[in-house]
Amino acid sequence: MTVYNIALIGFGGVNRALAELIASKNPLWERDLGFRLNIVAVSDLYLGSVISPNGLDATTLVESKFAKGGFSQLSGGSAEANNEVVIKNAPADIIVEATFTNPKDGEPAVSHCRWALEGGKHVVTTNKGPVAIAAQELKALAKKNGVRFEYEGSVMSGTPVIRMVDKTLAGAELNGFEGILNGTSNFVLGRMETGMDFSAAVKEAQELGYAEADPTADVEGFDVRLKVVILANELLGANLTPDDVARKGISGLTAADIDTAKKAGSRWKLIGSAIRNADGSVTGSVEPKCLPLEHPLAAVSGATNAVSLNTELLGSVTVTGPGAGRIETAYALLSDIVAIHNLAGANLKKEAA
Numbered sequence: 001m002t003v004y005n006i007a008l009i010g011f012g013g014v015n016r017a018l019a020e021l022i023a024s025k026n027p028l029w030e031r032d033l034g035f036r037l038n039i040v041a042v043s044d045l046y047l048g049s050v051i052s053p054n055g056l057d058a059t060t061l062v063e064s065k066f067a068k069g070g071f072s073q074l075s076g077g078s079a080e081a082n083n084e085v086v087i088k089n090a091p092a093d094i095i096v097e098a099t100f101t102n103p104k105d106g107e108p109a110v111s112h113c114r115w116a117l118e119g120g121k122h123v124v125t126t127n128k129g130p131v132a133i134a135a136q137e138l139k140a141l142a143k144k145n146g147v148r149f150e151y152e153g154s155v156m157s158g159t160p161v162i163r164m165v166d167k168t169l170a171g172a173e174l175n176g177f178e179g180i181l182n183g184t185s186n187f188v189l190g191r192m193e194t195g196m197d198f199s200a201a202v203k204e205a206q207e208l209g210y211a212e213a214d215p216t217a218d219v220e221g222f223d224v225r226l227k228v229v230i231l232a233n234e235l236l237g238a239n240l241t242p243d244d245v246a247r248k249g250i251s252g253l254t255a256a257d258i259d260t261a262k263k264a265g266s267r268w269k270l271i272g273s274a275i276r277n278a279d280g281s282v283t284g285s286v287e288p289k290c291l292p293l294e295h296p297l298a299a300v301s302g303a304t305n306a307v308s309l310n311t312e313l314l315g316s317v318t319v320t321g322p323g324a325g326r327i328e329t330a331y332a333l334l335s336d337i338v339a340i341h342n343l344a345g346a347n348l349k350k351e352a353a
């Protein structure tokens with residue numbers, strides 16, 4: 001039986017949900033996936049950090065109501081978030097990065113990923129910053145050190161898109177995509193259609209665990225911009241940076257705009273898209289669009305996301321599913337670990353052959 005020792009960097013909604021899953025599903029994973037997960041360290045800005053080489057009890061971590069600096073009560077614990085020490089010194093095979101997404105320079109998450117990969121530890125992350133801003137560097141670092149950098153949850157939460165396209169649409173000649181890539185803004189627009197006020201809808205999205213630490217990123221399109229960069233670079237082979245992508249959010253939409261659209265049989269959606277131009281370059285954009293109800297993206301509601309992939313050989317292929325949520329996003333981390341596990345198995349078989 002394989003046991004992966006993991007260190008959690010950030011212990012908010014997503015990593016806490018992963019710990020919850022570990023507490024209840026390790027026996028199932030052992031049976032169906034061939035591994036179990038053992039949490040050997042956690043570091044969090046509010047709670048502090050702890051390294052426990054034999055492993056921490058996931059149920060205790062989830063259920064204890066730790067106060068600020070509360071990890072100092074645990075054996076091997078400290079009231080400070082010693083991220084660098086934890087990443088470099090904890091006996092972890094995999095670093096799980098789920099601190100806040102910094103849309104400007106991706107820090108400190110870029111450094112967290114760098115320290116892990118340089119130390120020969122795999123990284124799985126839902127953090128969009130390092131992927132949109134430093135993917136090339138981090139992938140090269142992973143390759144050099146014989147480990148993986150995986151980030152399925154950085155776009156569309158646990159709904160498969162990055163790995164799905166890579167594995168199952170190879171050769172279909174993708175030439176663009178358009179999608180609803182932010183759960184919070186889509187949830188807010190839906191609530192506004194029922195008459196709820198913008199701020200109340202944002203507050204509800206925060207309570208449900210969909211929104212970023214600063215929800216401005218959601219409603220002003222900064223979050224979608226990172227996702228457009230990630231998809232364009234991953235799926236279209238582009239080399240975009242966030243500044244290359246034109247951006248407009250939904251905060252300028254009024255109740256009257258929403259109402260007028262409704263009466264005209266249409267709906268406002270925040271759309272992220274990219275297209276390959278005739279000269280091979282790729283252009284990305286983020287903007288609210290008023291879609292007729294018969295448009296495939298118009299019916300996508302709540303925190304659900306969808307992306308229509310435009311291919312030469314298949315026409316349009318649309319993938320839809322949860323775009324935010326704690327457990328849904330923790331699942332993305334699990335899917336990354338499954339990918340690492342399967343690759344390790346394949347390499348072992350290759351060596352044995």
Ligand SMILES: NC(=O)C1=CN([C@@H]2O[C@H](COP(=O)(O)OP(=O)(O)OC[C@H]3O[C@@H](n4cnc5c(N)ncnc54)[C@H](OP(=O)(O)O)[C@@H]3O)[C@@H](O)[C@H]2O)C=CC1
Nearest residue numbers: 010011012013014044045046098099100101126127324325
């Ligand atoms: N929630 C979702 O639906 C999805 C989230 N994501 C991404 O996943 C990541 C985690 O999301 P989520 O769990 O919801 O966010 P939360 O804000 O709930 O959790 C982030 C945690 O990380 C801590 N943290 C922030 N900075 C640091 C730091 N420098 N060192 C250690 N800990 C730190 C925060 O502490 P404090 O609160 O004290 O700041 C908080 O406990 C984000 O990057 C987000 O964009 C991706 C897809 C979906």
Ligand SMILES: N[C@@H](CCO)C(=O)O
Nearest residue numbers: 182183184210211212
């Ligand atoms: N805040 C983001 C989380 C998923 O990246 C959203 O609402 O879509």
